[in-house]
Amino acid sequence: MKKNTKTKKITIITLIILSFIINSIASFSYSENNENKKLQNKSYQLEDLLNLRVLIDKIEIKDVSLSIKGSNISLKYSTEEFPTIYQGGFSLANQITILSLHPYLKFFYDQNYYDEKNIPNYKDIMILSSNYLEYKNKKYRGKFLITKKNDGYYLINLVSMDDYLKSVVPSEMPASWELEALKAQAIIARTYAIRVTIERRKKQEIFDLYSTVLDQAYYGMDKENPKTNLAVEQTKDIIIIHNNKPIWALYHSNCGGKTIEGKLVFSNRLEENENYLQSINCPFEGRRWKNIIELYTLKKILEKTTKNQIYSINKIYTENFRIYIVYNQNYIYSLPNWQLRKLIGYNVIRSPYITKIEILQDKVIFEGIGAGHGVGLCQFGANTLAKMNFNYEEIIKYYYKEIQLTDIKRWLENANI
Ligand SMILES: [Zn+2]
Known part of the structure; x- marks a missing residue:
């Protein structure tokens, strides 16, 4: 019995020593892993860039x-x-109704408003669903x-x-x-999202992309199509x-025959x-437009921008x-066409490609070709090229010069962002 206890003691001591050695090896390799992690954290991890934060709504x-x-x-919340x-x-x-976000969170599930929950001192809210x-x-x-x-x-969609x-x-x-035009569209939309996400995360913004045409139209899953x-x-x-950096993959509806230099x-x-x-x-001729304003x-827009009284x-x-x-007989106010679009309205001046302007009594008639800002890929042109048997790579290289297509994982290995 005594001998047995002794052996047990020795075994325990050996185990303790062994576990100490194992532990120190483990902690060594752990700290090494940590160093690696720190190095990787300097640039982006792939999972980070492929998980987006899209702004759906702003709530007063x-x-x-x-x-x-x-x-x-x-509903889950952090503090x-x-x-x-x-x-x-x-x-x-199947439903959650949030009644108040301030000063405390107040909500109920389904129609159980009598089972209202109040949570004070929370930070962020996460809402999850099984589908x-x-x-x-939407x-x-x-x-x-x-x-x-x-x-x-x-309200942000992860x-x-x-x-x-x-x-x-x-x-x-x-x-x-x-299909080849749609593939080109998928690649430029992906590239645009990556570039914008990198820029906004550098500025530590709380979301990556707007869900509207301010970035790219994202109207939820009802839009999905096989x-x-x-x-x-x-x-x-x-x-x-x-130059080893994702491009600003700008695109527009149709350019009117020639795209505009990005710069x-x-x-x-x-x-x-x-x-x-x-x-x-561009192989697509462009769609003509004509719009009339008072x-x-x-005059009102001009008064605001020039800060002058406009008589005529x-x-x-x-x-x-x-x-x-030309206003007040001999004054001239000049601005680029894309700024005029911003002032008068993107739907009125449909493109910077203005072909004719005419003043007719108390109206101004604008005519032009194309739709959108005219920079980068022309979507109607891309579809025209696809009909001419261009594949997606040829379509992309037609509109963006000196670029390469790459797999995002391969790019991230040597990325410096
Ligand atoms: Zn075009």
Whole structure:
């Protein structure tokens, strides 16, 4: 018995020593792993870039009444103390109604308003569902995050890149178009999203992309279509780079026969060596437009921008993508056509390609070709090229110069962002 106890003791001591050795090896390799992690964290991890935060809505503090539908919907929340840990219950409800976000969170599931819950001192809210989340008649994949900023609450959709693109591609280009044009659209939408996400995260913004034409139209999963899904899947992870950096993959509806050099319109977005947005001839002729505005409206706009009293507008003409307005007999106000679009309205001056301006009594008639800003890929042109048997790579290289297509994983290995 005694001997046995001794052996046991020795065994225990040996085990302790062994576990100490193992532990120190383990902690050594752990700290080494940590170093590696730190190094990787300097640039982006792939999962980070392929998980997007898309702004769906901005909610004023005073008029909160949010209704979100789904299946097995649940709400979780974090606190200032533990901002990344979400707590809260799971529910079998199909709807959640949030009545107040301030000063405390107040909500109920389904129609059980008598079972109203109040949560004080929370930070962010996460809303989950086992299938989709429906908000303001649109269904979304992924999760919702509700987060506060000084000017209100932001409803953000946390969604994977692929799910995001499956809604964006058919929102930006008709699914009935040629498959190769749709593939080109998938790649440029992916590249645009990556570039914008990198820029906004550098500025530590709370979301990556707007869900409107401010960035790219993202109207949820009802837009999804088998053909555009295929375009997204068959181009999975492909992005466009220039000097080893994802490009500003700008695009527009139709250019009117010739695209516009990027630096003319978007000089603030493009770096010195980013010269891939050149002016090129396009195979699509362009759609003509004609719109009329009141001379009085133009006078008011001019008064605001020139800060002068405008007595008369005598003549308007355009030359080299600039507008010249002769007013008060011999004063001239001139501005680039894309700035005139911003002043008068993008739907009135449909493109910077203005062909004719005429003053007729108290009206001004504008005529032009094309739709959109005219920079980068022309969507109608891309579809025309696809009909001429260009593949997606040839279409992209037609509109963006000195670029390469690459897999995002391969790019990230040597990325410096
Ligand atoms: Zn075109």
